[in-house]
Amino acid sequence: MKSDRFLLFLLIGIAALVLVAVGLFLARSGAQQTYGEETTPEGVLRNYMIAVQKQDYQRAYSYLSDETKGKPTLGTFQANLTSTQSEMYRTGVEIGDTQISDNKTAVITIIIVHNVEGLFSTPYRETQTITLRREKGSWKITYIPYPYGDYGWYGGYYNKIEPVPVPTE
Numbered sequence: 001m002k003s004d005r006f007l008l009f010l011l012i013g014i015a016a017l018v019l020v021a022v023g024l025f026l027a028r029s030g031a032q033q034t035y036g037e038e039t040t041p042e043g044v045l046r047n048y049m050i051a052v053q054k055q056d057y058q059r060a061y062s063y064l065s066d067e068t069k070g071k072p073t074l075g076t077f078q079a080n081l082t083s084t085q086s087e088m089y090r091t092g093v094e095i096g097d098t099q100i101s102d103n104k105t106a107v108i109t110i111i112i113v114h115n116v117e118g119l120f121s122t123p124y125r126e127t128q129t130i131t132l133r134r135e136k137g138s139w140k141i142t143y144i145p146y147p148y149g150d151y152g153w154y155g156g157y158y159n160k161i162e163p164v165p166v167p168t169e
Contacts, residue, residue, distance in 0.1 A: 040098075041098055041100065042108065043139075044138075044140070045108055045130060047063065048141060052081060052148060061077050065133055090116075091114050091115065092115070093112055095108060095110055107129050107130070109127060109129055
C-alpha cells in the first residue's frame with residue numbers, strides 16, 4: 001500500500017515537472033527580440049541578426065555598406081537569405097570582441113555554433129569575423145560570413161547575374 005502511494009506521488013511530481021517545462025518553453029518561444037541602438041558596431045550587428053531572423057529583409061539590407069564592391073541588389077539579398085534559412089535555424093551566434101581602428105573600421109569576432117542533426121550530437125563552433133565601416137556617421141556591414149551573408153557578395157559576382165525570383169506563397 002505504501003509503495004503504491006509513493007509511486008502515485010512520484011508520477012504526480014513527474015507530471016508537474018513536465019507541465020512546468022512545457023509552459024516555460026511555450027512562454028519563451030513567444031518572446032520576440034526587439035531592435036536596439038545602432039550607434040555601435042555591435043548594435044548594428046545585433047539589429048542585422050534580428051532583422052534576418054524576423055525576415056525583415058529591407059531593414060537587414062539597410063545595414064549593408066553602400067560603398068562595398070559587390071553589394072547585391074535587394075532581390076538577390078532576399079533570395080540568398082531565403083535559401084539559407086534552414087541553415088540559419090540550425091546555427092546560433094555568440095558575439096565576441098570588437099576592435100575599432102581610427103573610429104572608421106570595426107572587426108567583430110563571432111562564434112557561429114552549428115547544431116548538427118541528432119539528439120545526442122555535439123554542436124561545433126566556428127570562429128569568424130565581421131567587418132564594418134563608418135559611412136556618413138553610421139556603422140555599415142562590409143563583410144558577413146555564411147549563412148548570414150554570402151561570399152559572392154564581395155567579389156562582385158552577383159552584380160553580373162539577375163536574381164532568381166522568390167515564390168510568394
